């Protein structure tokens with residue numbers, strides 16, 4: 001494929017190919033010298049219209065470690081602030097002939113629309129409530145390395161599922177890999193049509209966490225609640241925040257995940273988040289760089305092949 005817009009377009013075989021290559025990049029990233037030349041000569045532009053720490057930093061590092069020329073568009077200082085639209089901004093950058101565009105936007109579907117207007121590879125770095133495909137891939141790599149497999153696991157996704165693109169991409173990926181999925185959260189924070197997702201649904205943490213292998217916590221996304229019901233943080237932590245008492249219901253070797261940024265004392269107790277025997281939250285961050293390297297390497301291979309075919313056919 002030319003782009004990575006969502007997990008929904010990937011087959012289980014393609015997911016495994018990305019994870020296998022990412023495993024190799026984990027080893028490279030643990031060396032003192034981390035450079036390779038898979039993207040040498042290519043230009044990567046990162047366009048983040050929403051805030052980011054992990055995703056933006058890891059895409060930038062990933063591109064640099066692969067030898068690309070990387071440019072971060074400073075949205076706050078750009079002509080977006082003068083009213084230029086996403087598409088006009090993208091077309092302007094496209095005219096500078098980038099090879100990879102990494103895009104985060106607060107509107108669901110914005111990245112798909114942009115991909116139809118440009119002639120480089122586009123990677124969705126999170127669009128509204130829709131998808132965050134590289135997050136689901138890095139979560140899958142983290143689970144596979146911790147558990148030795150990414151199939152037939154009991155996995156609970158907990159909290160604000162309705163507003164979470166992370167949950168959506170994970171549900172698609174973990175479902176494709178034939179895991180047993182549970183959703184735990186208040187009914188007001190479950191997505192519409194939840195009954196059709198093929199997951200078990202719980203609004204009680206202790207019951208939902210019983211014997212699970214993986215506990216995936218989510219941030220309470222107040223910025224996407226646009227006028228709807230916002231639970232009190234104290235009450236939310238009491239009922240849905242992950243603490244030692246609730247975690248005791250999971251399997252004794254269950255891992256704890258969170259995509260970040262975390263609200264300590266809201267969806268997760270800081271003690272659990274920092275417990276290196278249970279929490280793989282920092283592993284998720286490490287896997288993020290490797291997964292993004294793998295994704296960009298594979299897309300660059302496809303782009304070069306596509307351009308080679310076009311040149312052979314006299315089209316460019």
Ligand code: CP
Nearest residue numbers: 052053054055259260
């Ligand atoms: N998990 C995640 O997407 O984090 P950032 O918003 O910091 O990129």
